[in-house]
Amino acid sequence: MPLTTPAPGPSSSARVAAAVRHAVGTGLLGEGRPVAGFIDTDGVRASVAALHDAFTDTPATVLHTFAAKAASLVPVLRLLADCGMGCEVASPGELRLALDAGFAPSTIVLDSPAKTRNEIRQALALGVALNADGLDEVRRIASLRPRSSVSVIGLRINPQVGGGSISAMSTATPTSKFGVALHDPGARESVVRAFSEHSWLTRLHAHVGSQGCSLDLIATGVAETYRLAEEINETLGARQVTSIDLGGGLPVNFEDDSVRPTFSAYVAALRAAAPGLFDGRYGLVTEFGRSLLAKNGFIGALVEYTKDAGSRRIALTHAGAQIATRTVFMPDSWPLRVGAFDAEGRPKDGPPLVQDIAGPCCFAGDVVAHARELPELREGDFVVLYDTGAYYFSTPWSYNSLPRPAVYGFSTTGAGSDSSGEETVRFAPVRDAQSLESIAEESGAGHADSLLGIGPHHTE
Numbered sequence: 001m002p003l004t005t006p007a008p009g010p011s012s013s014a015r016v017a018a019a020v021r022h023a024v025g026t027g028l029l030g031e032g033r034p035v036a037g038f039i040d041t042d043g044v045r046a047s048v049a050a051l052h053d054a055f056t057d058t059p060a061t062v063l064h065t066f067a068a069k070a071a072s073l074v075p076v077l078r079l080l081a082d083c084g085m086g087c088e089v090a091s092p093g094e095l096r097l098a099l100d101a102g103f104a105p106s107t108i109v110l111d112s113p114a115k116t117r118n119e120i121r122q123a124l125a126l127g128v129a130l131n132a133d134g135l136d137e138v139r140r141i142a143s144l145r146p147r148s149s150v151s152v153i154g155l156r157i158n159p160q161v162g163g164g165s166i167s168a169m170s171t172a173t174p175t176s177k178f179g180v181a182l183h184d185p186g187a188r189e190s191v192v193r194a195f196s197e198h199s200w201l202t203r204l205h206a207h208v209g210s211q212g213c214s215l216d217l218i219a220t221g222v223a224e225t226y227r228l229a230e231e232i233n234e235t236l237g238a239r240q241v242t243s244i245d246l247g248g249g250l251p252v253n254f255e256d257d258s259v260r261p262t263f264s265a266y267v268a269a270l271r272a273a274a275p276g277l278f279d280g281r282y283g284l285v286t287e288f289g290r291s292l293l294a295k296n297g298f299i300g301a302l303v304e305y306t307k308d309a310g311s312r313r314i315a316l317t318h319a320g321a322q323i324a325t326r327t328v329f330m331p332d333s334w335p336l337r338v339g340a341f342d343a344e345g346r347p348k349d350g351p352p353l354v355q356d357i358a359g360p361c362c363f364a365g366d367v368v369a370h371a372r373e374l375p376e377l378r379e380g381d382f383v384v385l386y387d388t389g390a391y392y393f394s395t396p397w398s399y400n401s402l403p404r405p406a407v408y409g410f411s412t413t414g415a416g417s418d419s420s421g422e423e424t425v426r427f428a429p430v431r432d433a434q435s436l437e438s439i440a441e442e443s444g445a446g447h448a449d450s451l452l453g454i455g456p457h458h459t460e
């Protein structure tokens with residue numbers, strides 16, 4: 001599969017600046033299109049290449065899958081497939097998107113804590129890998145699995161190594177809903193027994209957590225999983241566990257442009273915690289989402305008005321809780337860098353002024369950045385929310401019946417220069433902005449009269 005690393009080019013913030021300028025110049029951002037998401041395809045290719053490079057020293061066979069929920073957009077998934085990735089999915093919808101994007105079933109992994117019998121049947125028929133979330137699910141799979149199924153089947157464990165700084169993102173706490181809680185009384189024995197009863201159970205899976213979990217915590221959880229694999233194989237006297245799914249969860253630095261921790265630091269931390277993991281006896285699977293996409297995307301939004309309230313300046317923009325939901329509701333856990341751009345899409349400078357960057361939703365808390373020092377914003381300017389390439393475009397919120405914003409991909413490397421000598425940017429559509437027809441339809445417009453036809457005034 002093609003695995004091209006883009007030529008070293010301008011820094012990611014320089015690419016963002018070029019993209020904003022061209023998006024405003026070509027009308028992708030402006031009065032009629034006041035908010036949109038953008039994905040840097042050169043950056044995505046470079047991040048995937050960095051992930052592959054980090055593992056090249058190991059003799060182990062590695063399948064790198066992308067966690068679909070981080071950017072569940074078919075063209076983005078297809079780009080990742082083209083970079084040689086597989087796909088981690090957790091619902092029938094995500095499975096459908098992965099298949100539409102062209103991932104081979106053998107490169108798809110299905111994780112979800114509530115798989116229905118039908119979902120299990122479908123995955124087994126397709127040959128998609130499944131990680132059972134518990135021993136009850138192992139029993140269900142045993143009863144549904146056709147002998148001819150080529151699906152790799154694993155068991156998710158919770159190594160209970162503790163949480164990170166964001167509790168909602170921590171999956172390895174003692175009471176997490178995910179996996180088999182390994183340190184609970186009798187759990188280890190039950191897991192070993194399940195493997196001895198089912199020779200098709202050949203993989204262990206652990207996803208220790210997402211943003212807020214340190215490299216150390218992830219490495220400790222993976223090392224526990226590795227030790228369990230060794231114990232199962234020793235007890236059974238056979239190499240039944242042949243692969244380990246390491247999950248994802250590498251945290252992302254949202255403070256500046258630098259990528260830290262890197263995928264190489266991740267591999268180094270795992271190697272230190274579990275040296276045998278990389279010696280080639282186990283196949284490895286990764287499931288990164290945020291660390292591949294976050295720094296390769298941004299949101300651009302028009303400043304519709306500014307006002308003063310109390311002694312605070314407020315910029316009212318079109319990017320709020322409908323696209324930056326987590327940031328609005330948990331501002332301390334999910335702070336974002338904001339950039340100020342003028343009406344032509346050029347970076348603004350000027351003395352810093354403390355401003356709130358608010359969104360368009362009708363509730364007072366709809367603020368994406370509180371008391372931020374930025375050059376003074378005015379009507380017609382634009383703001384950029386950096387590092388929003390993961391999760392922000394795939395988890396919109398339809399509050400106030402606001403439309404899902406359009407998403408565009410862009411490349412600066414293939415684009416060349418225009419007559420003024422400035423670098424040009426090429427855009428491609430990823431998702432259209434949601435239309436009013438679509439909003440009406442998902443709001444029940446097709447059933448408009450239905451409530452009039454039941455109840456006391458009902459006439460046959």
Ligand SMILES: *Cc1c(COP(=O)(O)O)cnc(C)c1O
Nearest residue numbers: 067207210248249287288289290
């Ligand atoms: C969400 C999730 C991931 C991806 O997490 P990131 O923090 O985006 O890397 C991987 N595996 C599982 C099982 C998940 O639920």
